[in-house]
Amino acid sequence: MTMEEFIEHISRISNIPSESIEPDSSFKDDIGIDSLQMVNLLIEITEKTNTDMTRIMHPDHYSTPFQLYRTLFK
Amino acid sequence: MRITSRSVQTIEKTIMTARLFSGFWDRWIVHGLSRSTMMEAMKQINHLEDWLNYFEAKAITYNELAVSASGSTRGNALRNYYQASLCYNLCQWIFPSICDEKKYWYSKMSETSQLADQLLDNTLIYTEIKSGNQSSYGRIRRNSNTSKVMIILTPIDSTAEELFSYEDHFFRLGFSTVCFDGPGQGKTLLNGWKLSTGSYRLFLDELMKMVKSTFPGMSVYLFGTSSGALWAIEAAKYEVVKKVISVSPSISSDLKMPDYFNERVNAVTEDVKAVLPIVDKLTIHKPVLLFHGAKDVLVKQEDINRLISRLPQKSEWKIYPNEGHCCNYKLDEIRSISAEWCKEGVK
Numbered sequence: 001m002t003m004e005e006f007i008e009h010i011s012r013i014s015n016i017p018s019e020s021i022e023p024d025s026s027f028k029d030d031i032g033i034d035s036l037q038m039v040n041l042l043i044e045i046t047e048k049t050n051t052d053m054t055r056i057m058h059p060d061h062y063s064t065p066f067q068l069y070r071t072l073f074k
Numbered sequence: 075m076r077i078t079s080r081s082v083q084t085i086e087k088t089i090m091t092a093r094l095f096s097g098f099w100d101r102w103i104v105h106g107l108s109r110s111t112m113m114e115a116m117k118q119i120n121h122l123e124d125w126l127n128y129f130e131a132k133a134i135t136y137n138e139l140a141v142s143a144s145g146s147t148r149g150n151a152l153r154n155y156y157q158a159s160l161c162y163n164l165c166q167w168i169f170p171s172i173c174d175e176k177k178y179w180y181s182k183m184s185e186t187s188q189l190a191d192q193l194l195d196n197t198l199i200y201t202e203i204k205s206g207n208q209s210s211y212g213r214i215r216r217n218s219n220t221s222k223v224m225i226i227l228t229p230i231d232s233t234a235e236e237l238f239s240y241e242d243h244f245f246r247l248g249f250s251t252v253c254f255d256g257p258g259q260g261k262t263l264l265n266g267w268k269l270s271t272g273s274y275r276l277f278l279d280e281l282m283k284m285v286k287s288t289f290p291g292m293s294v295y296l297f298g299t300s301s302g303a304l305w306a307i308e309a310a311k312y313e314v315v316k317k318v319i320s321v322s323p324s325i326s327s328d329l330k331m332p333d334y335f336n337e338r339v340n341a342v343t344e345d346v347k348a349v350l351p352i353v354d355k356l357t358i359h360k361p362v363l364l365f366h367g368a369k370d371v372l373v374k375q376e377d378i379n380r381l382i383s384r385l386p387q388k389s390e391w392k393i394y395p396n397e398g399h400c401c402n403y404k405l406d407e408i409r410s411i412s413a414e415w416c417k418e419g420v421k
Binding site: 059 | 086087091095121330371
């Protein structure tokens, strides 16, 4: 999966236009996702991309779309 | 009854949330879990086995501390037994639906909680109330120095034992207390009674009859948080109830709950579309003291504003700017304000 496709997934799950989501945007401060939305985003993104949620061990792993992508696909 | 694969998935999601979001632990911290335990748990727990091993080991340690304190300091013994009970509660809670393991850990929690209850000067009795062919189970703590009774309506997904700190505080504030596992909760769920609006209303009918006959002529108040807060508003219709305290009532029709939580609720309900009353359809019969956290991400401010506009005379409300759902870190203050309001209204 490419970074662009990954951002499309995030966009669909969070109802935020993909144009507003940069790889290095902070989920919290730039994209405006609160902790509850983040829980649901992480669960859905791991389901939709068939990746292992136990790879996400630390808040740094989901600070930005790029960090999350790297954590799930590295 | 064995654990289902759906439950396993829900547990994985729950543990992921627990590992990553400190806010997950707020409700347990409010009930006495220490922050150091939370931090340690967030680092050490990755899977169900880790969860059970971690909290069982904690429970055993607290039990040993309680036993060693019981000969000398009763307060320490009580505190440690309740900490142990809370840790066993976490072990049973992690299983979203009824299974043998949930029953096993529930019984450990219940045994430990009873050891603590034995230190309460014979003020506590365990009670069962019948509603048709179903039963609900709860705790009554009699305060002989008072004519005031506080019924605590617990939120979905909790047990009566979990809310011991509420019960104990209201007792110290001069109330007798009544706290039950309703349909879908604790022992009542384990005995097969699931949650629906219909089953909860049946439960409330019998609960109010029991309170009226157990505490004749006394002033009865309701205290609820989250879903319990919404049911408390509906239950103001019972003649026996004098006033209602409602903390963060779950009134938004499109409540955005964490995914794992929705799955947990599905596991304890008869009909997932009908688990809560619709507040806009309720006539609110008694004065309500309403608390809400402005940072609540589950309940919308505009819904709270609409509710406030419909509250009857003599109602009061307080919005905490820095609190989230359930105003977890103001609950001591909220219970104290509530006790005063029950006497004379908010100052």
